[in-house]
Amino acid sequence: MPDHPQRSLPDLLDPHGPRPRLLFHLLFGATMLGFVLVRGLGSLAEGRVVPAPFPHPDPLFLVMLGAAVPVCALWPFTAWERGAPLRRRAATAAFLAAAPLLLPAMDFGAYGLVAVSVAAAACAFGLAGGLVMAVVFGLVNAGVGLAHPALANGYALFNGALMSVYCLGVLAAVLALAGAARQARRTRELLAELEEAHALLRAHAARDRERAIADERARMAREMHDSTGHHLSAVHLSLVNAERTAAALPTDLSRELIDDLREDIGRARRLTKETLADTRRWVRALKPVGLTGRSGPAALRSLTDSFGELGVSTAFTSSGGWPENLDGEAELVAFRSVQEALTNALRHSAATRIEVAVQAGPDRLDLLVTDDGRGPGDSAPGFGLTALRERLAGLGGTLETGTRDGGGFEFRVRLPVMAGDGARRPKVAP
Numbered sequence: 001m002p003d004h005p006q007r008s009l010p011d012l013l014d015p016h017g018p019r020p021r022l023l024f025h026l027l028f029g030a031t032m033l034g035f036v037l038v039r040g041l042g043s044l045a046e047g048r049v050v051p052a053p054f055p056h057p058d059p060l061f062l063v064m065l066g067a068a069v070p071v072c073a074l075w076p077f078t079a080w081e082r083g084a085p086l087r088r089r090a091a092t093a094a095f096l097a098a099a100p101l102l103l104p105a106m107d108f109g110a111y112g113l114v115a116v117s118v119a120a121a122a123c124a125f126g127l128a129g130g131l132v133m134a135v136v137f138g139l140v141n142a143g144v145g146l147a148h149p150a151l152a153n154g155y156a157l158f159n160g161a162l163m164s165v166y167c168l169g170v171l172a173a174v175l176a177l178a179g180a181a182r183q184a185r186r187t188r189e190l191l192a193e194l195e196e197a198h199a200l201l202r203a204h205a206a207r208d209r210e211r212a213i214a215d216e217r218a219r220m221a222r223e224m225h226d227s228t229g230h231h232l233s234a235v236h237l238s239l240v241n242a243e244r245t246a247a248a249l250p251t252d253l254s255r256e257l258i259d260d261l262r263e264d265i266g267r268a269r270r271l272t273k274e275t276l277a278d279t280r281r282w283v284r285a286l287k288p289v290g291l292t293g294r295s296g297p298a299a300l301r302s303l304t305d306s307f308g309e310l311g312v313s314t315a316f317t318s319s320g321g322w323p324e325n326l327d328g329e330a331e332l333v334a335f336r337s338v339q340e341a342l343t344n345a346l347r348h349s350a351a352t353r354i355e356v357a358v359q360a361g362p363d364r365l366d367l368l369v370t371d372d373g374r375g376p377g378d379s380a381p382g383f384g385l386t387a388l389r390e391r392l393a394g395l396g397g398t399l400e401t402g403t404r405d406g407g408g409f410e411f412r413v414r415l416p417v418m419a420g421d422g423a424r425r426p427k428v429a430p
Contacts, residue, residue, distance in 0.1 A: 084124065119170065134168050246262045297322055323417050354371045
């Protein structure tokens with residue numbers, strides 16, 4: 001679905017933009033519609049277009065009334081931002097020139113026309129434009145009053161000053177709305193930057209956690225290899241020597257005693273050998289595989305082949321083109337997924353053959369690890385599997401495990417292909 005940015009109230013009232021906001025559309029439309037209706041009904045009632053109280057020649061009123069045509073025609077083309085194209089700024093200047101001419105002919109909606117004109121001037125030409133229109137409307141209002149024979153000059157000047165004060169109030173309101181909208185946009189930008197920084201911190205924390213886990217696994221593997229593995233090897237060699245010694249015992253000893261001794265030594269040697277093999281499997285499963293110079297299918301193939309050295313048959317297949325710009329975290333999770341599946345098959349499934357299949361597509365990676373073992377049974381998922389599922393969910397991926405119809409166990413991962421470190425950053429509304 002398309003991403004529709006959320007708008008706050010200041011955004012909706014913000015006068016800046018390639019078109020006037022809804023507030024000014026409604027105000028202009030209501031002003032002109034009301035003026036046409038009132039002037040039309042007045043003309044029908046009086047039987048003439050020019051109102052009877054108009055103290056000047058009728059052609060002058062018709063000229064002022066005719067200014068409504070360019071005012072309405074130019075309104076859709078007015079510019080409401082300082083960087084608008086020249087033709088739109090020219091249309092705005094023409095609109096602002098026609099609006100004061102129409103003002104004396106309006107017996108309804110004059111203040112609405114003044115409001116939208118001052119707002120358009122302020123947005124298209126800045127504070128200076130708004131101030132110029134405030135002076136122009138004040139002079140026009142005062143001039144109309146001074147030209148009226150029935151109005152005192154002081155009253156006419158007061159009306160002109162009052163109109164200028166009204167224009168200044170409109171100008172202040174427009175500037176306040178524009179400032180509030182700018183602040184709202186700045187707040188959204190700051191929130192987006194914070195979200196981006198938070199996403200980067202989460203990614204770095206996940207990588208640090210991954211490195212810490214890898215370091216701990218490597219330490220455990222070294223300790224098992226250097227201590228337990230060496231001790232078991234020494235015990236195994238001692239038992240082999242003991243078995244040889246038992247074979248050379250004097251024949252005058254009890255034959256039954258010699259046979260029991262040989263049997264016990266042989267059993268202990270076999271158990272020690274099996275334990276040593278299990279220890280080596282654990283060491284191999286815990287020890288991270290170096291990825292220097294390898295990535296993608298090459299790294300996964302190397303990982304799969306390394307588990308084949310532990311007495312289990314492995315096979316690796318890859319299809320599709322591996323994305324060259326795949327997100328680094330996604331590639332690491334893909335590697336850890338295969339490693340976790342191979343480790344579980346080795347530890348819990350008693351498998352003799354493990355197959356790893358990788359299918360790369362334009363929008364996702366499919367990883368399938370199957371074995372001929374018995375699976376983990378009814379036991380609850382371990383920490384490694386739970387953590388892996390959470391990491392996949394954080395990248396929009398999924399993990400499915402279960403027994404196969406033909407026997408054995410399968411481990412299926414689907415991971416979206418997202419290029420670049422910014423693929424999962426929150427989208428910022430313009």
